[in-house]
Amino acid sequence: MEGNIRVGTLFGIPFYINPSWFLILALGTFWFGEQFAQVLNGNLLPWIMGLTTSLLLFASVLAHELGHSAAALSQGIGVRSITLFIFGGLAMLEKESETPFQSFLVAIAGPLVSILLFVVFSIAGSTLPLPTSLSIIISILATLNLILAVFNLIPGLPLDGGNVLKAAIWKLTGNPNKGLLYASRVGQIFGWVAITTGALAVFDVIEYGSLWTVLIGFFLLQNAGMSAQSAQVQDKLDHYTAKDAVIPDSPIVSQDLTLREFVNDYVIGNNKWRKFLVTNADGQLVGAIATEDLKAVATSEWTEKTVQTLMKPVEEDTQIEASQSLLEVVKRFEQDTNKQLTVIDQNGVVLGLLEKSSIVNLLSQPQENQSQDSKPEATPV
Ligand SMILES: [Zn+2]
Structure with a gap:
């Protein structure tokens, strides 16, 4: 991505932040801050808690990406970078897994980390004697990690569920390219579904969705389109020697x-x-x-x-x-x-x-x- 800022390294992996991330951090702080302001007193406290929640949400996204990275590294696949950006996180791997099952493991590792965090935060929130403000943050984090896992498991590329679907089709057909193509097509469908849902919500036709849904839809559509195109090129390459x-x-x-x-x-x-x-x-x-x-x-x-x-x-x-x-x-x-x-x-x-x-x-x-x-x-x- 253009203009990425290098922040440092995490377990030897170069870690970047895209400038667009600061926008979502600001929006997140504002959005969570407003929620806190309704239940907490003080002028500054709700906003500090909003910022803390946003930062912890991105720490959760980072943990999710480290999950993918750990699975890749265990297969001897290098991780070029981890980047946080407006729509979440991205781990860039050096190459594909060798087998469908290994590909599945890399894809599922991220959502598994998110589910694990959901469980840990849920248990901590309900068992530890915490001050109210902290227990609110923990319960929000539990929910956010669950949403992160479920959203990423939608079975269309570029989402993790798309990579799971790709691995499954690869396993069934023996052709990784077919997997890539079909999972990209499903991703394009979900992209259109998100754009339509978001647009209907913006015009108050339906209740759920927002402009944000439209933007995510465009992001999905664009990336799924690119991977579909890449599948076609690879298919062509495979026919030549x-x-x-x-x-x-x-x-x-x-x-x-x-x-x-x-x-x-x-x-x-x-x-x-x-x-x-x-x-x-x-x-x-x-x-x-x-x-x-x-x-x-x-x-x-x-x-x-x-x-x-x-x-x-x-x-x-x-x-x-x-x-x-x-x-x-x-x-x-x-x-x-x-x-x-x-x-x-x-x-x-x-x-x-x-x-x-x-x-x-x-x-x-x-x-x-x-x-x-x-x-x-x-x-x-
Ligand atoms: Zn993921």
Whole structure:
């Protein structure tokens, strides 16, 4: 999110606050303060209690996000950040869970923490001998945590219940993308339901709902729309393999070429490539040669020396099998820093290079305007 303020770290996770959060903190303080003012005396006390309740509500939201984070970390999935914003909290995970059940655990962990807090606050409120003001705050917190759990369990993305539904469909169909798509569609429906309900309430047609419901509806609709789009892109990627995205006329040269032939045929008049893959007689990868390395050899020797004498070994982790699905390729680009991958078929023959841009080109062929960044870099929960 734009303009996030870094507050610090929580259990090693970077913790941010979005400026929009201050608005909801102020509204919360005012709203709770007004309630307290009806039952408590004093000019300042109700507002201090309103602020305290709001802050404790956000501490509860934070605990909820830490629940998701703990489940992710236990699966070896890193948490990039936790952010508080106007509609609650967001934990950004580095990647998806490996299995539907693990995905379910990450999704349910947040609401479970909220339910646990509801139980703890309920028991504390009814058993501990507390001053009235404190017991009111505790009973409000119990209710808020219950609402937090129930609201988040609505089975449409981007809510936790949507992630639970996604995991269930993934389990049933064996296809994580189907889960993502259907849970997004349900999320869009709930978005429209919230917008309609809120609008009817604003015009006094029905009793429950407010402008706030409308805003939450738009938030749900927008995020569910994005994840539906991402599901479609991923589905498309899954139908292609690395071979399909190989750059035509990739820079490949034979190790037996003399440096003179290499310069004449490949380097002169070619501004596109500065580095070439080198293959043996069978077309297998044996190394790479950079044009700048030519400087190390006197021009007079170019007719005697071959490409093989100047080539350098190619790292194993920059190679990828031709039959790999493009979805896997995209995930690899997200996780490591390689900008190019060398595509190799099952016989070890080099097919060419693959870059992020070649995937974008491939996807945009049949359908123009395919958004390049519609696949989220991380998984919000
Ligand atoms: Zn959650």
